[in-house]
Amino acid sequence: xxxxxxxxxxxxxxxxxxxVAIVLLVALLAIGFLLGMAICLLKLYGPKTRLVQxxxxxxxxxxxxxxxxxxxxxxxxxxxxxxxxxxxTAAILAMGLRSAAYQSQIFRSxxxxxxxxxxxxxxxxxxxxxxxxxxxxxxxxxxxxIGPWTNEFSSxxxxxxxxxxxxxxxxxxxxxxxxxxxxxxxxxxxAVVALLYFxxxxxxxxxxxxxxxxxxxxxFEK
Amino acid sequence: xxxxxxxDVQDVKKAYDGLEVLKGISFGLRKGETKVLIGPSxxxxxxxxxxxxxxxxxxxGRIYLNGHEVLDDNIDAMxxxxxxxxxxxxxxxxxxxxxxxxxxxxxxxxxxKETATQRAKRELERVGLGDKADAYPAExxxxxxxxxxxxxxxxxxxxxxxFDEPTSALDPELTxxxxxxMQQLATExxxxxxxxxxxxxxxxxxxxxxxxENGHIVEQGTPDAxxxxxxxxxxxxxxxxxxxxx
Numbered sequence: 001x002x003x004x005x006x007x008x009x010x011x012x013x014x015x016x017x018x019x020v021a022i023v024l025l026v027a028l029l030a031i032g033f034l035l036g037m038a039i040c041l042l043k044l045y046g047p048k049t050r051l052v053q054x055x056x057x058x059x060x061x062x063x064x065x066x067x068x069x070x071x072x073x074x075x076x077x078x079x080x081x082x083x084x085x086x087x088x089t090a091a092i093l094a095m096g097l098r099s100a101a102y103q104s105q106i107f108r109s110x111x112x113x114x115x116x117x118x119x120x121x122x123x124x125x126x127x128x129x130x131x132x133x134x135x136x137x138x139x140x141x142x143x144x145x146i147g148p149w150t151n152e153f154s155s156x157x158x159x160x161x162x163x164x165x166x167x168x169x170x171x172x173x174x175x176x177x178x179x180x181x182x183x184x185x186x187x188x189x190x191a192v193v194a195l196l197y198f199x200x201x202x203x204x205x206x207x208x209x210x211x212x213x214x215x216x217x218x219x220f221e222k
Numbered sequence: 223x224x225x226x227x228x229x230d231v232q233d234v235k236k237a238y239d240g241l242e243v244l245k246g247i248s249f250g251l252r253k254g255e256t257k258v259l260i261g262p263s264x265x266x267x268x269x270x271x272x273x274x275x276x277x278x279x280x281x282x283g284r285i286y287l288n289g290h291e292v293l294d295d296n297i298d299a300m301x302x303x304x305x306x307x308x309x310x311x312x313x314x315x316x317x318x319x320x321x322x323x324x325x326x327x328x329x330x331x332x333x334x335k336e337t338a339t340q341r342a343k344r345e346l347e348r349v350g351l352g353d354k355a356d357a358y359p360a361e362x363x364x365x366x367x368x369x370x371x372x373x374x375x376x377x378x379x380x381x382x383x384x385f386d387e388p389t390s391a392l393d394p395e396l397t398x399x400x401x402x403x404m405q406q407l408a409t410e411x412x413x414x415x416x417x418x419x420x421x422x423x424x425x426x427x428x429x430x431x432x433x434x435e436n437g438h439i440v441e442q443g444t445p446d447a448x449x450x451x452x453x454x455x456x457x458x459x460x461x462x463x464x465x466x467x468x
Contacts, residue, residue: 121312121371124277125326125378126302135329140316217316219360 003185007192010178017174018196020088021160024170027092029156032099039100040107045133056104063101068162071098076166091163095156102152110145111137146212150205157201171196227286228253228413229382234273234283236266243269245437246283251382254411258424261434262460267417270434271386274415275304288381302330305375305383309390311367313359313374319346320355323374331378338377345373349403365396369403376407383407385416421464425449433457 007014039056046052063071076090085093114137122132161172175193179186229251236244243266251257259267272278274285276297285292292300314322323342327333333341346352349369359367368388375383385404389397401423408414408427418424424431425445432442433452441454452458 115312117308117310117312118314120277121306121308121314122326124275124301124306124308125374126298126300126330127326128298131329135325136314143316217360218358 003182003188006178006182006185007189010174013174013177014171014193014196017169017171018200020168021157021170022200024088024091024095024160024163024168025157028096028099028160029153031092031096032103032152032156035097035100036103037107039104040111041133043104043108044111045129060101060104063098064105068095068098068159069165071095072162072166087163087167090166091160091168095159095163099152099156103149106145106148106152107141110141110148113144114140143212143215143217146208146215150208153204153208154201157197157204161197226252228255228288229274229415230284230286231270231274232284232286234270234280234285236269236273236278236280243437244273244280247434247437247439248283249432249439249442251413251415253413255429256408256412256414256416256427257430257432258428259415259417259432259434260419260421260424260460260464261440265434266437267434268386271384271415271417274384275301275306277306298330302326302378303381305372305378305380307368307371307375307383307385307388309387311359311364311371311391313367313371315359317358318355319351319357319359319362319370322359322370323377326374327377341377342373345376346370348376348406349373350399363396364392365399368392368400372400372403372407376412382413382415385414385418387417387419389418389420419464421461433460435460 001009039059042052043056071094072091075094076085076087079085079090118136118140119132122136123129127135160170163170164172164176167173171193175189179189182189227250231250232248233246234244234248235242235246247266247270249257259270261267269278273280273283274292276292276294279294287300287303290296290300313319314325317325320339320342323345324333324335324338327338327341328335343352343355346355349372351366351369351373354362354366354370359370362370372383372388388404389400392400397420401420404414404416404423405427416423416428428445430442431445431448433440433448433454433456435456441448441452441457443452448457449461452461
C-alpha cells in the first residue's frame, strides 16, 4: 500500500482530528472571549481599588508570561493529581485561560480607542454607565476589535496542535499515528495536515473579515 | 428659590487642584428664556455649563431643575431633561442619523420605536435635515453634524438646552447654519443656556448676556444694555476685542 492509499483510507481519522481541534478551538476562544471581556470591563469600568485591579494585572502577566506548553503540563499533570481532569479538558482550560489574557488586551485597546466624547454624550443624554457601555461604546469597540482578534484566532488554531503533548487526539496526533503505522512519510502526511490547518485558518479569517465588512460604518475612515 | 425658574443655579463652586475655576456662580432661567454666557478663555463658562448637568461635579452649590435638585442619585433622570450640545458634536459614530436621534428616546425614556421614529423625523425636519435620516455622521459636514446633535437633544423633549460653544469647531461658513437653527429655537420659546463667541447670536437671540471672568459673573444684562453701555470697563474691553476680530 503506498502512502496515498493509506492517506485516503485514514483520511476520516484526520478529519476526526480536525474536528477535535475545532471543538478545542471554539471552546478555548469562547472561554477567552467571556473571561477576557469580563477582565477588560473590570479594568476599565470596575472599581479602581487594588483589591480588584491587582489580581487582574497578576492574571494577565502570568498567563501571557508562561509558555503554553508549560501551562498544558501544569493543568494536565499538575491538576490531575488533585482533580479528575481529562487531557481535553485540561487543554481547553489552559489555552482558554491564556487566551483570556490576550483577548482582554485586545478588548481593552479597542474600548480605549473609542473617543471619550462618545461615553460623555451618552451620559449627558441620561444613559446610565451600563447602558452607555452596552449601546454606544461596545458596538464601536467591537468593530475596532475584529482586526486584532483575527490574529488571536489564527494563533490559537495553530496552538491547538500543542494539545498533542498531553495526549489529546487532535489533528497533529492523528497525523502522528499514520506516520507511526506506515513508518515514515513524514513529509507527505504533515503536508496534508499543514494544508488542513491552512484551510481552516483561511476559512475562519474570511468569515471574520466578511463580518468586519458587514459592520463597517459608512463614511468612517479606518 | 423663585418658583417660576426652570433652571436655578445657586452659588456653584469648582476648583481643580486648588485653582478656583468657579467662585460661586448664581443665575436662573425662566421658561422660554435664552441666556448667553460670554467671557475670555479660562473664565469658567464651559465648566459652569458642565456643572449644571454634573458632567463636571461641582464642589459646592445647588442646581435646581423645575424645582428638583440635581443630585448624584437622580442624575440620569435629570440629564434626560437637559439637552446638551457639545462643541465637537459627539454624535454616536456607529449609528445612522435617525438612530442617533431616537436611541436615547428608546433606551432612556422608554418610548416605543414607532413614536421615537416619528419624533426623530420631526426634529430632523426642524433642523433642516429631514433628507439625511439614513446617512451616518462621518458622511456629514460639521454643520450638519451639529444640527443632528441639536435634533438629538430636542427629541428628548428637554426642559432646557445647554450649548457648549456649539460653533467653535466649525468653519465660518458652516457656523451660520447652526446659528440660524439656534435662533429659530430661541424664537420658538426653547429655554437655552448658550456658551458662545457668536456675538451676532448673543445680540439677536439672548434675553440676557452674562459676562464671566476669572470664575465670577462680572456683569449681566440685556444685549442692548451690554453692547451699548456696559458698566464695567472689563466687559467693554472684551466686547471691543470680539467686535474687532469676530
